[in-house]
Amino acid sequence: MDSATSETRTPLGASADNGLKIVVVGGFGAGKTTLVRSVSEIRPLNTEELMTRAGEAVDDVRGVRGKHTTTVAFDFGRISLDAHNVLYLFGAPGQERFWFLWDQLFSGTLGAVVLVDTRRIDDSWYAIDRLERNGTPFIVACNDFGGPAFAPEQVRDALDLDPHVPLITCDARSRESSKLVLITLVEHLRALYADPARAPRQELV
Amino acid sequence: MSRPGRDDSPDRLYTLTQGRSRSGPDNPFDLVTLVVAECDPVPGMQSEHVAILRMTERPTAVVEIAAELKLPVNITRILLSDLLAAGRVSARHPRKAAVYDPDILEQVLVGLRNL
Ligand SMILES: Nc1nc2c(ncn2[C@@H]2O[C@H](COP(=O)(O)OP(=O)(O)O)[C@@H](O)[C@H]2O)c(=O)[nH]1
Ligand SMILES: [Mg+2]
Numbered sequence: 001m002d003s004a005t006s007e008t009r010t011p012l013g014a015s016a017d018n019g020l021k022i023v024v025v026g027g028f029g030a031g032k033t034t035l036v037r038s039v040s041e042i043r044p045l046n047t048e049e050l051m052t053r054a055g056e057a058v059d060d061v062r063g064v065r066g067k068h069t070t071t072v073a074f075d076f077g078r079i080s081l082d083a084h085n086v087l088y089l090f091g092a093p094g095q096e097r098f099w100f101l102w103d104q105l106f107s108g109t110l111g112a113v114v115l116v117d118t119r120r121i122d123d124s125w126y127a128i129d130r131l132e133r134n135g136t137p138f139i140v141a142c143n144d145f146g147g148p149a150f151a152p153e154q155v156r157d158a159l160d161l162d163p164h165v166p167l168i169t170c171d172a173r174s175r176e177s178s179k180l181v182l183i184t185l186v187e188h189l190r191a192l193y194a195d196p197a198r199a200p201r202q203e204l205v
Numbered sequence: 206m207s208r209p210g211r212d213d214s215p216d217r218l219y220t221l222t223q224g225r226s227r228s229g230p231d232n233p234f235d236l237v238t239l240v241v242a243e244c245d246p247v248p249g250m251q252s253e254h255v256a257i258l259r260m261t262e263r264p265t266a267v268v269e270i271a272a273e274l275k276l277p278v279n280i281t282r283i284l285l286s287d288l289l290a291a292g293r294v295s296a297r298h299p300r301k302a303a304v305y306d307p308d309i310l311e312q313v314l315v316g317l318r319n320l
Contacts, residue, residue: 019297079317
């Protein structure tokens with residue numbers, strides 16, 4: 001293979017057979033791509049989905065003809081966990097108009113990280129609302145941009161966060177810190193599923 | 206690098222997929238379904254199909270194929286379902302129950318801690 005992109009591809013092992021998903025949501029500039037890059041074994045790739053102006057994902061190309069379509073872009077990275085499991089991390093803008101698409105694309109996700117820039121906390125309100133309504137388990141990670149430090153309780157209050165949802169601070173530029181964000185999410189999932197009374201009712205489509 | 210699919214007019218996409226519409230609810234391809242080639246490209250094959258077969262000599266996720274082809278995910282899924290129907294690729298779908306499976310979650314944790 002001789003194309004420029006193919007040279008940089010890192011193939012998976014032949015036995016890889018189970019793709020897993022974690023979604024990182026947050027406002028523009030919250031550090032989603034940075035976090036994905038910090039832990040990914042591949043350079044984050046960008047791709048997109050077509051949507052009609054009405055906000056529907058396009059599933060019939062015939063319907064696209066003559067219709068006003070727009071595209072919504074997202075980026076992703078990859079972590080080979082072992083010989084079988086491959087974790088894909090998706091960075092998704094959290095704005096309202098994109099959620100129709102995320103519901104489809106990210107069904108069956110393990111869980112989500114809401115990445116918060118504490119200088120713009122209200123950017124995360126809609127994403128949190130939506131995750132709660134979908135029953136998608138999530139944690140909140142405050143990306144430290146060096147602004148005034150908020151006490152965790154202040155952030156929790158501002159987000160009106162359920163007391164059992166973990167809230168941590170992170171530096172998305174650091175691999176160790178980003179790793180810890182993912183570990184915190186998966187530990188949270190494990191605790192949730194171990195307690196039937198609190199187990200999420202996420203729909204598996 | 207330009208953003209993928211930027212200049213894809215609906216007409217070009219229509220041509221690419223020959224007007225097919227199988228990316229709807231019955232299209233089995235998840236974003237992270239791993240696709241594996243079951244044959245080599247043959248002469249006369251549509252260039253996107255050739256590219257997919259080359260790329261999937263090793264397992265490759267749908268979303269990576271889309272990024273590499275610089276095509277929207279939904280168009281990529283249509284191309285893939287053609288190849289699947291023709292037996293030219295196989296698909297390793299995510300185990301949906303994995304989301305709740307304590308053993309898988311443990312494997313994910315081990316994998317992350319070993320990073
Ligand atoms: N100081 C600081 N800057 C960061 C951090 N994370 C990301 N950035 C910077 O913030 C900008 C936006 O980050 P990006 O990952 O592109 O945000 P996205 O829009 O959510 O994908 C970039 O210039 C990053 O280098 C962080 O933890 N601390
Ligand atoms: Mg980004």
